Amino acid sequence: MAAMNDVELIGLTKRFKDTVAVDDINLEIKHGEFLFLLGPSGCGKTTTLRMIGGLEAPSAGTVKIKGQTVNGVPPEKRDTATVFQRWALFPHKTVTENVGFGLKMKKKPRQDIVRKVRECLEMVNLSGLENRYPSQLSGGQKQRVALARALVVEPAVLLLDEPLSALDLKLRQQMRFEIKRIQKNVSVTTVFVTHDQTEALAMADRIVVMNEGRIEQIGSPHNIYFNPVSRFTSDFIGETNFLPGCIAAQEGDTVVVELNDGGRIRAQRTGDEPCPTDVVVGIRPEQISLSHQASTATENVLRGKVMDVTFMGSTQRFQVAFGDRMIVVEDVVGAGSESCWHPTEDVYLEIQPGACLVLPA
Amino acid sequence: MPTLNNHPGWAVQLKQVFQARKFVWIFLPSVLMALVFFFIPVFSLLRISFYENVGMGVYHPALSLNGYIKFLTDPFYLRVIFFTLKIAVLVTSISLVAGYPVAYYVSRAEGLKKIICLLLIIVPLWTNLIVRIYGWFVILGQKGLINTLLLNIGLIDQPLSMIFQPLSVVIGLLDMVFPWVLLIMISVMEGIDWSLIEAARDLGASRFQSFYEVTFKLSIPGVVVGGLFAFVWSMGEYAVPSLLGSSAQRTISIEVADQILTVLNWPFGASIAFTLFMISVSVLFISNRLTQKNADYMIR
Amino acid sequence: MKPYSALTDYRIDWPAVALTVVTICVLTFILAPIAITMLVSFNKGSYIVFPPEGLSLRWYKAFFEDYWWVMVFKNSLIIALPTMIISTTVGVLAALGYMKRTFRGRNVINLIIMMPFLVPGIIIGICLLMFAHRIGLSNTYAIVIAGHSLWATPTVFLLVQAVLSGYDFEIEDAARDLGAGPVKTFFLITLPCIRTGVLTAMIFSFITSFGEFSIALFLTAPETMTLPVQIWNSLKYEVSPIVAAVSTIMIVITLAAIAMGAKFAGIKTLSER
Numbered sequence: 001m002a003a004m005n006d007v008e009l010i011g012l013t014k015r016f017k018d019t020v021a022v023d024d025i026n027l028e029i030k031h032g033e034f035l036f037l038l039g040p041s042g043c044g045k046t047t048t049l050r051m052i053g054g055l056e057a058p059s060a061g062t063v064k065i066k067g068q069t070v071n072g073v074p075p076e077k078r079d080t081a082t083v084f085q086r087w088a089l090f091p092h093k094t095v096t097e098n099v100g101f102g103l104k105m106k107k108k109p110r111q112d113i114v115r116k117v118r119e120c121l122e123m124v125n126l127s128g129l130e131n132r133y134p135s136q137l138s139g140g141q142k143q144r145v146a147l148a149r150a151l152v153v154e155p156a157v158l159l160l161d162e163p164l165s166a167l168d169l170k171l172r173q174q175m176r177f178e179i180k181r182i183q184k185n186v187s188v189t190t191v192f193v194t195h196d197q198t199e200a201l202a203m204a205d206r207i208v209v210m211n212e213g214r215i216e217q218i219g220s221p222h223n224i225y226f227n228p229v230s231r232f233t234s235d236f237i238g239e240t241n242f243l244p245g246c247i248a249a250q251e252g253d254t255v256v257v258e259l260n261d262g263g264r265i266r267a268q269r270t271g272d273e274p275c276p277t278d279v280v281v282g283i284r285p286e287q288i289s290l291s292h293q294a295s296t297a298t299e300n301v302l303r304g305k306v307m308d309v310t311f312m313g314s315t316q317r318f319q320v321a322f323g324d325r326m327i328v329v330e331d332v333v334g335a336g337s338e339s340c341w342h343p344t345e346d347v348y349l350e351i352q353p354g355a356c357l358v359l360p361a
Numbered sequence: 362m363p364t365l366n367n368h369p370g371w372a373v374q375l376k377q378v379f380q381a382r383k384f385v386w387i388f389l390p391s392v393l394m395a396l397v398f399f400f401i402p403v404f405s406l407l408r409i410s411f412y413e414n415v416g417m418g419v420y421h422p423a424l425s426l427n428g429y430i431k432f433l434t435d436p437f438y439l440r441v442i443f444f445t446l447k448i449a450v451l452v453t454s455i456s457l458v459a460g461y462p463v464a465y466y467v468s469r470a471e472g473l474k475k476i477i478c479l480l481l482i483i484v485p486l487w488t489n490l491i492v493r494i495y496g497w498f499v500i501l502g503q504k505g506l507i508n509t510l511l512l513n514i515g516l517i518d519q520p521l522s523m524i525f526q527p528l529s530v531v532i533g534l535l536d537m538v539f540p541w542v543l544l545i546m547i548s549v550m551e552g553i554d555w556s557l558i559e560a561a562r563d564l565g566a567s568r569f570q571s572f573y574e575v576t577f578k579l580s581i582p583g584v585v586v587g588g589l590f591a592f593v594w595s596m597g598e599y600a601v602p603s604l605l606g607s608s609a610q611r612t613i614s615i616e617v618a619d620q621i622l623t624v625l626n627w628p629f630g631a632s633i634a635f636t637l638f639m640i641s642v643s644v645l646f647i648s649n650r651l652t653q654k655n656a657d658y659m660i661r
Numbered sequence: 662m663k664p665y666s667a668l669t670d671y672r673i674d675w676p677a678v679a680l681t682v683v684t685i686c687v688l689t690f691i692l693a694p695i696a697i698t699m700l701v702s703f704n705k706g707s708y709i710v711f712p713p714e715g716l717s718l719r720w721y722k723a724f725f726e727d728y729w730w731v732m733v734f735k736n737s738l739i740i741a742l743p744t745m746i747i748s749t750t751v752g753v754l755a756a757l758g759y760m761k762r763t764f765r766g767r768n769v770i771n772l773i774i775m776m777p778f779l780v781p782g783i784i785i786g787i788c789l790l791m792f793a794h795r796i797g798l799s800n801t802y803a804i805v806i807a808g809h810s811l812w813a814t815p816t817v818f819l820l821v822q823a824v825l826s827g828y829d830f831e832i833e834d835a836a837r838d839l840g841a842g843p844v845k846t847f848f849l850i851t852l853p854c855i856r857t858g859v860l861t862a863m864i865f866s867f868i869t870s871f872g873e874f875s876i877a878l879f880l881t882a883p884e885t886m887t888l889p890v891q892i893w894n895s896l897k898y899e900v901s902p903i904v905a906a907v908s909t910i911m912i913v914i915t916l917a918a919i920a921m922g923a924k925f926a927g928i929k930t931l932s933e934r
Contacts (some may be wrong), residue, residue: 055559075562076571088560092578101574103564153564387758390751391774391814398811399777402788409791466684478688480919485691487865488915489872491889492908495896496694498700499905506697538693568676590779597781599812600874604896614783621787622879634787641780651773 004066006031006189006266007052007157011170014047019049019205024061032187034180036200039210040236045193046161048210052191053080053159064155066199076105081150082159086166087142089134095121095145096130102153120148123182140171147179151186158183164199176203197237201225209233231359239325240282242358246360254338256299256356257281261323263302265358285330286332286356290318291348300356302327302349309343318343320347375450391579403638410631428632438616445612447594448527448602452534456542456591458586464546464583465576479547486540493536494604499607500527533601538594542587550576551584582651590649593641695912718898720906722851730891730907731784736881737888739802744809744870749863751810752817756800757851759818759890760825766934777813782875785811798881806878820865860924872911 007029014022022044029035037045050056052063054075063070070078081102089097096117103113121127124144134142143163150158160179164172180203182188194200200207201221209216209232210223217224217233228234230241245259249270257279265281292324295301303321318329329349378516413423414606432438446545467478498508508520523529560570599614604660606612620661702717724730755774759767777785785808793804832854836846852859874889881890888907893905 053563057565074568076565076567077557080563082560083564084560086554086556088556089577090555090557090560101561101566105561105567105570112594149564237389385758385764387754388770391818391926392770394751394814395773395777395809397794398789399785402792403784404793405787405795406784407723452774459683461688462683463679478684480923481688481692481918484916485695487868487872487919488695489868489874489889489910491874491892491896491912492698493694493873495892495908496696496698498896499697500693536691536694539687543687564908594781597783598875599781599783600893601742604893610881614781617783617787618878621790627791630787631791632785638780638784641784642776643780645772647765653768661677 004031005029005064006033006066007191008062008064008067009048009052009057010062010064010239012046012048012051012063013059014051014056016196020213022051025213025215027208027218029189029191031264033205034183034192034203034205035206036204037191037193038195038197038200038207038236039216040195043210043213044056044213045210049082049159049161049191049193049217052157053077053082054148055082079156080159081153081157082161083146085162085164087134087146087163088146089142091134093127094133094244095137098134098145099149099152101149106153116152117148119328120152120310123151123185124148124178139167140175143167143175144178146329147182150186151182154188156189158188160190160192162194165194165196166216181201195342208234211236214221223303227360228282228357234281234282234357239285239328241285241288242323242325242359243281243325245279245281246281257358259294259302261325264299265351265356266299267358268354269358282357283327283351283355284357285317285328286315287352288327288329289331289350289352290320290329294348295350300351302351304347304349306343306347318347320349322349403635405636406631406638409628410635412628412631414626414628421633428629429636431629432633432636441611441613441616444610445614447598448530448534448612449592451531452595453588453591455531456538457534459582459590460539460542460546460587461580463566464543464550467543468547468550469528472532482540482543485536485637486544490495490600491604494533494544494600497529497533497536497605524605525610527610529605530610530612532600533605534598537598537601538591541594543590545587545590546580546583549586550580585651586648589644593644597637597641668866698905698908699912701902702909704902704905720902721910723903724906724910725901730903733886733891736802736885740805740809740877740885740887741867743806744813745863745867747806747810748813748817748866748870749859752814752866753821753855753859755814756821756825757855758816760822760828761830769846774818777811777817782812782873783879786876786879789876793880800885802885803887805887806876807878808880809870809873812873812876813869816869817862817866820862821855821858823857824861828854864918864922868915871914889898 005028007027009025011028012025012027013020025048026046037048039045045218047056051058051172052065054070054073054077058071060262065079090101090155093101096114099120100117103116104207107115109220113188117130118127121130124147124293126141126148129141129145131310133176134145137145146163164175167175179246192199192203201224204221206218207221208218209226211232217229219227224233225237228237228240235242243259243261243265245257245265247255248264249256250259253269254266255269259265259281267281290306302322304320307321307326308319310317315330315332318331320329327349334347388621410428411424411426413421413425413427424588433442467475467482472476498505502508502523503520503522505524507523508517511517512520557575557579558571561575562568566574596612597614598612599618602610602612602615603618606615614637617633617637620626620633703718704720704721704920707862755770759770789804789808789811790799793799798804833846833850836850837843841849849850873891874885874893877887877890878893881887888911892907895901
């Protein structure tokens with residue numbers, strides 16, 4: 001029997017009055033997987049998460065946990081535990097009482113609860129704070145209590161709803177590492193909702209990119225970053241320059257695109273579009289390098305004018321005028337010398353072969 | 362326990378506050394008004410309560426505690442106190458028990474439903490009490506709504522005597538107290554973060570368990586504050602017992618009014634009034650302390 | 662966000678039904694006297710009976726023709742209008758100061774301002790009665806206005822606080838930064854922004870005073886008697902349906918006030934505290 005799917009979403013849909021928040025989602029989540037639901041605000045990721053946890057009832061479709069259909073099963077009877085965006089710690093209970101709450105509801109014996117709570121607090125590095133109240137804790141500590149509270153009940157599926165969004169940057173980075181470590185240790189199937197792509201790219205086993213209630217793309221972080229299949233994904237993840245053009249020729253496994261603003265690009269072929277088809281070529285800023293000299297190549301070199309240079313620390317960002325549009329280029333700063341580029345200078349953009357994506361217009 | 366004897370403490374704090382920044386002068390009118398028309402007259406009341414009564418509105422300055430002693434030991438007055446307390450406790454309990462579900466319902470209602478409910482609470486709140494008492498006259502009277510209805514249906518042969526009874530006093534006080542208690546409890550319940558209940562359910566609590574562990578426990582301070590206010594107001598209310606009660610239903614407030622307006626024994630009346638004042642103030646302080654504590658731990 | 666919309670979809674919601682029933686009962690209870698009073702005021706007969714024997718406006722006519730009732734009504738106005746002005750001014754200033762920032766002693770100030778309202782009304786009536794006697798203001802309009810202002814200011818204080826919770830005090834700093842002095846800032850910036858709050862406060866301080874009984878009972882003389890006190894007298898000694906007509910008029914005034922207040926400030930802010 002293949003590795004068990006801990007969660008299955010089949011045709012999952014949610015409608016609110018006249019909006020469709022989640023539109024026909026189909027997803028399988030393997031046991032022990034750390035899956036991310038990534039997308040902009042309002043894309044339906046939180047709603048999907050809540051439907052897995054039982055906090056929202058689907059308008060259509062099925063949710064299965066460990067092979068059992070759980071439609072109609074209330075949250076307290078589902079084997080899921082949620083870490084909420086604002087942590088939802090009970091203000092009138094101590095840390096121990098908060099973390100032990102789930103076990104108390106399951107009517108576990110007192111000694112067991114005490115022991116498990118202590119272990120869990122150790123795992124999240126919060127030993128010693130057992131008798132504090134949430135109002136006496138810092139943001140990072142509250143975060144960890146919420147996590148411990150969810151983990152101590154040993155759920156089949158751990159659900160996290162943007163738990164790091166209320167923390168400041170340094171703390172967020174620290175917590176990402178902690179959560180990833182804990183998840184690996186406990187090996188619990190985890191679904192993490194976020195709008196922050198850095199988080200997703202750093203922590204996920206698999207990412208589900210969502211937009212307007214639908215799944216745009218599913219894949220590993222590497223896959224999503226380097227092989228986006230749609231304009232949305234390539235725009236949302238990292239940064240992309242979009243250059244409109246038209247397919248001029250298809251040769252083997254590559255296509256040649258004539259850009260509207262001049263120049264030709266050779267890129268991997270992704271589909272079977274006949275020529276001429278209107279397409280958009282996506283190029284990431286870090287995949288372009290600048291050169292003073294014209295190149296002999298007729299493909300994958302573009303000519304433009306440097307309009308602005310911004311020093312970013314480890315890189316430089318260039319705004320290069322190309323036809324009517326601006327191309328953003330990010331190039332590594334050479335050691336020692338200052339920038340050798342000046343505005344209104346002519347420049348040649350050299351694009352790594354294989355770095356361009358041809359996307360439907 | 363902080364009482365009026367704490368006056369010096371407050372005065373010092375006030376002075377500090379006024380000297381601290383110019384901005385604080387904005388409070389001058391309100392504090393002045395409270396001082397001149399409330400605190401000083403109350404102090405005046407206290408002084409008069411120590412005076413000797415000579416009769417027919419004449420009294421001598423003195424320092425006697427006779428008034429207090431009489432009020433707190435004479436069996437007649439003890440009965441009055443007991444009766445007042447009994448009624449107040451009854452009204453408070455009913456208003457809390459019946460009001461809690463309503464407050465819960467309204468705090469969880471949405472949109473139009475909520476607005477209508479709030480309106481239905483606000484209207485009696487601002488309608489003056491005397492008018493509402495009159496309404497109870499019509500409802501409870503011999504030829505009033507309930508009697509006429511029951512007679513017509515044939516459930517009773519003779520009109521029920523529902524007015525000028527302890528019952529009518531309790532009803533009148535309930536009517537007065539409900540809107541306030543409801544609003545207090547509603548506002549507390551609205552402050553409870555609903556994601557806490559979701560969290561509880563998510564962790565395995567049933568509907569009832571999550572209600573008890575989260576909503577109920579967090580709403581207790583609101584219930585207590587509401588209860589304390591209901592208690593103080595029921596105790597001190599004059600119009601309701603005087604109109605809806607017979608002469609057999611004498612409350613502390615009726616005694617006071619009597620002594621001051623009819624018997625003209627101001628010192629004695631002042632003693633009773635001051636006792637009532639002290640009870641109210643103590644209750645106020647207790648509830649203030651409680652809301653402080655509650656505010657502390659609701660800060661996330 | 663809507664509280665767990667799914668969690669009540671799971672079964673027949675009998676607790677919710679019970680809740681609804683209790684709520685309806687309680688709300689009916691507190692509204693019944695008001696509704697009944699309005700109905701009875703149109704009674705043709707002269708007893709407090711229900712159902713009314715026939716519809717007529719005769720008691721309203723009687724009210725307007727009765728010299729005594731009209732005088733009492735006027736007295737209530739004479740007292741309520743100055744009270745409205747005083748308590749609104751004092752209360753708005755206090756609320757502005759209170760909400761602007763936290764400072765040591767803020768809680769004390771709150772207590773001082775709120776205390777007159779939280780203590781039973783007769784206490785204030787009695788205290789002021791004795792006080793007035795000492796300073797020679799007995800039986801005047803002035804002392805009643807003072808008492809009512811004292812009673813109404815806390816209400817204004819709370820109401821304006823609720824309105825101010827949506828007010829950004831930083832705009833005052835911005836105005837000062839741009840060169841406006843404190844007084845100019847107040848009249849050009851603060852006041853216009855809290856306009857609706859001030860109007861609402863005026864409306865409600867008016868009806869608070871207009872309908873106030875306990876304090877008025879002690880402080881008014883026959884010449885300065887107010888409407889609630891006269892109604893009380895009526896109920897105590899001779900009851901006539903004129904009282905119903907008067908009461909209905911008062912109810913209508915209150916309803917109008919609430920309607921105006923709701924339009925200006927919204928229902929939420931009216932449920933103070």
